[in-house]
Amino acid sequence: MPRPTTPALVAALALGTVLSAGCTTTPGPTPTSSPSAASATPTPGEPLLTDDITEDSAVGTLAPGFPTDLVPVPPDAEILVSSAEPVTDGVLRISLNVRTGQDTAALLDAVRAPLVGAGFAEAPPAVPEPGLAAQTTFARSDGAELVVVGILDRDGLRTMTLGGTVGAPAP
Numbered sequence: 001m002p003r004p005t006t007p008a009l010v011a012a013l014a015l016g017t018v019l020s021a022g023c024t025t026t027p028g029p030t031p032t033s034s035p036s037a038a039s040a041t042p043t044p045g046e047p048l049l050t051d052d053i054t055e056d057s058a059v060g061t062l063a064p065g066f067p068t069d070l071v072p073v074p075p076d077a078e079i080l081v082s083s084a085e086p087v088t089d090g091v092l093r094i095s096l097n098v099r100t101g102q103d104t105a106a107l108l109d110a111v112r113a114p115l116v117g118a119g120f121a122e123a124p125p126a127v128p129e130p131g132l133a134a135q136t137t138f139a140r141s142d143g144a145e146l147v148v149v150g151i152l153d154r155d156g157l158r159t160m161t162l163g164g165t166v167g168a169p170a171p
Contacts, residue, residue, distance in 0.1 A: 056085040066094065067169050070118055071147070071162065074110035076100055080159075086168065094147075095163040104133045104151050107158050111149060112136075120147065133158065141167070 057063050059081055062073065066084040073079060077098035085093045100107060116122060120138035128135035133153035139146050147164035 057081065057083040065092065065168070066096070067092065067166060069169060070114055070166060071096060071111060072114055073098060074100060074102060074107055074160070076102060077107075077160070087165065090168050091144075091165055092168045093163075093165050095161070097159065097161050099157055099159050101157055104153060104158055107151055107160055108134050108136065108149065111160070111162060112138075115147060120145070138164075 055064070058079075061079055061082070062068065063082045063084045065086070066082055071094065073096070077100040080097040080099055081095070082097070083093070083095045087093045102110070112122065115138045118140070120140045122136055122138050124134075124136040129150070131152065132150050134151040135149065137146065137148050145164070145166045147162060147166065149160065149162045152159045152161075
């Protein structure tokens with residue numbers, strides 16, 4: 001199984017954090033009849049981002065098969081988006097985005113304890129990526145299982161983005 005690189009996962013997680021933190025339903029300006037406005041309008045049948053939710057993903061709740069024994073939802077956290085996609089026999093690609101008023105240390109501890117208890121080794125960077133309040137990586141099985149965590153602190157709330165690959169729980 002190919003092993004994702006930490007920078008690639010961090011970039012994907014940062015993008016997910018930005019997307020989940022910046023989504024709004026504010027309507028845009030009314031389209032005009034100019035040719036450039038017409039070409040920017042989706043055509044019927046053209047997929048939109050919100051149409052791409054699969055059975056392995058969920059908005060506002062946990063996706064079916066999400067390994068909560070390994071990665072529990074931190075107390076008092078609002079689930080924004082989650083996924084648990086089987087990628088090969090016995091392996092899941094997971095992601096979890098939550099928002100909470102918990103402080104950064106408590107939020108990180110809530111996911112650290114079960115991962116370390118399950119045999120994952122933590123490897124935090126010397127300095128988190130710019131803009132993140134905390135960032136760390138957990139690995140086991142010689143790196144075949146990898147979970148990257150990033151926490152964004154904005155306006156008194158923390159948004160945690162977690163993603164990676166883990167062994168699927170036994171049925």
